[in-house]
Amino acid sequence: MSHRKSHRRRRKREEARKRARGRGCCRWSSGGSSPEMEAPTRAENDEGEGERGDVVAIWLLDAPIEDQNPPAPKRRHGSSVYTLKEMEEATNSFSDDNLLGKGGFGQVYKGTLRSGEIVAIKKMDLPSFKEAEGEREFRVEVDILSRLDHPNLVSLIGYCADGKHRFLVYEYMHKGNLQDHLNGIAEVKMDWPLRLKVALGAARGLAYLHSSSAVGIPIIHRDFKSTNILLNTNYDAKISDFGLAKLMPEGQQSCVTSRVLGTFGYFDPEYTLTGKLTLQSDVYAFGVVMLELLTGRRAVDLTLGPNDQNLVLQVRHILNDKKKLRKMIDPEISRSSYTMESINMFANLASRCVRADSSERPSMVDCIKELQLILHANTKGLSMTMHTFRMI
Numbered sequence: 001m002s003h004r005k006s007h008r009r010r011r012k013r014e015e016a017r018k019r020a021r022g023r024g025c026c027r028w029s030s031g032g033s034s035p036e037m038e039a040p041t042r043a044e045n046d047e048g049e050g051e052r053g054d055v056v057a058i059w060l061l062d063a064p065i066e067d068q069n070p071p072a073p074k075r076r077h078g079s080s081v082y083t084l085k086e087m088e089e090a091t092n093s094f095s096d097d098n099l100l101g102k103g104g105f106g107q108v109y110k111g112t113l114r115s116g117e118i119v120a121i122k123k124m125d126l127p128s129f130k131e132a133e134g135e136r137e138f139r140v141e142v143d144i145l146s147r148l149d150h151p152n153l154v155s156l157i158g159y160c161a162d163g164k165h166r167f168l169v170y171e172y173m174h175k176g177n178l179q180d181h182l183n184g185i186a187e188v189k190m191d192w193p194l195r196l197k198v199a200l201g202a203a204r205g206l207a208y209l210h211s212s213s214a215v216g217i218p219i220i221h222r223d224f225k226s227t228n229i230l231l232n233t234n235y236d237a238k239i240s241d242f243g244l245a246k247l248m249p250e251g252q253q254s255c256v257t258s259r260v261l262g263t264f265g266y267f268d269p270e271y272t273l274t275g276k277l278t279l280q281s282d283v284y285a286f287g288v289v290m291l292e293l294l295t296g297r298r299a300v301d302l303t304l305g306p307n308d309q310n311l312v313l314q315v316r317h318i319l320n321d322k323k324k325l326r327k328m329i330d331p332e333i334s335r336s337s338y339t340m341e342s343i344n345m346f347a348n349l350a351s352r353c354v355r356a357d358s359s360e361r362p363s364m365v366d367c368i369k370e371l372q373l374i375l376h377a378n379t380k381g382l383s384m385t386m387h388t389f390r391m392i
């Protein structure tokens with residue numbers, strides 16, 4: 001690595017570390033007066049009651065979690081229940097040394113359970129005005145995630161609901177979140193094949209949610225973003241954070257919500273305008289993550305001028321312009337790891353995912369198929385280049 005490049009990486013790492021520690025998040029609910037940084041607002045009871053898609057949330061909100069009979073049938077994991085004392089023991093009393101990151105609803109700590117298992121513990125920290133929101137998110141997450149089982153979704157090991165305290169216990173993902181890797185917090189650069197692998201893994205996770213195979217009806221994640229894509233030691237991508245997930249009412253293509261929830265920068269414009277939530281809203285967010293993988297930029301970068309802050313608006317018009325596209329490629333990606341053909345194919349797919357009209361976006365199953373082709377084209381192209389090189 002050249003001196004200038006390693007210096008730039010170091011600087012990026014420093015900035016990213018600062019940001020990750022105090023990230024908070026820029027989640028937004030349209031019920032608040034404006035998008036808020038650091039202090040997201042969320043509706044207490046954000047959606048039309050009685051919708052089929054809310055069945056789970058309503059069941060959950062009816063009674064304190066301790067009093068409920070769990071809907072037994074599909075629960076495979078996520079069922080371990082912990083006490084506050086166990087959570088404290090696991091995290092060394094929530095010491096700063098164990099802090100992995102901060103989100104909109106609290107902090108995530110690395111912990112070791114009595115069994116010796118290493119886990120990630122999300123401590124939900126809520127000021128009283130956000131208590132109901134947080135409670136809802138906690139319950140939806142426990143209920144939905146404990147019924148899901150897929151290699152590209154993070155596993156929920158259990159939870160703690162002790163008095164007012166709420167904790168979620170997840171499998172520990174050694175390499176943290178994707179955004180930190182793209183923003184230079186990690187030591188290792190992500191080359192193109194690795195980025196394609198991550199995109200493919202995340203696409204598989206979303207496609208599983210969107211299929212009915214998970215809980216019998218499709219699930220919309222609604223908060224898909226690069227900090228919610230976690231990586232294990234093998235860089236397998238797993239999707240996390242299901243607190244905003246919504247079950248799609250059976251036989252419907254969309255559901256109307258009275259409040260727009262999600263994260264600034266990943267919002268499907270159609271959902272923002274109409275409140276109409278579709279599976280394609282996740283596809284839009286997936287397109288934004290693809291653009292982050294391609295450019296190494298953040299979905300929203302508040303350090304830039306007002307016209308350049310939003311990644312989609314900034315790059316959308318050049319995604320199918322091969323010449324201009326070259327300049328957008330993340331300089332951290334080593335040139336020997338990609339072919340321009342695969343970059344062009346990837347950019348073209350991303351451009352379709354972020355189309356304003358949701359009906360023009362591909363499905364997640366289409367995305368998987370195309371990403372497999374892109375991966376193949378890249379591998380084949382690179383091996384041909386190597387072959388030609390050897391012949392000279």
Ligand SMILES: Nc1ncnc2c1ncn2[C@@H]1O[C@H](COP(=O)(O)OP(=O)(O)O)[C@@H](O)[C@H]1O
Binds near residue numbers: 101106154170172230
């Ligand atoms: N299971 C996990 N394993 C390892 N790190 C995690 C895990 N879950 C969350 N984290 C880290 O904690 C950070 C904060 O998570 P979260 O509260 O979900 O907020 P956000 O998704 O907005 O970053 C994540 O960005 C990630 O770096």
Ligand SMILES: [Mg+2]
Binds near residue numbers: 103227228240
């Ligand atoms: Mg998260």
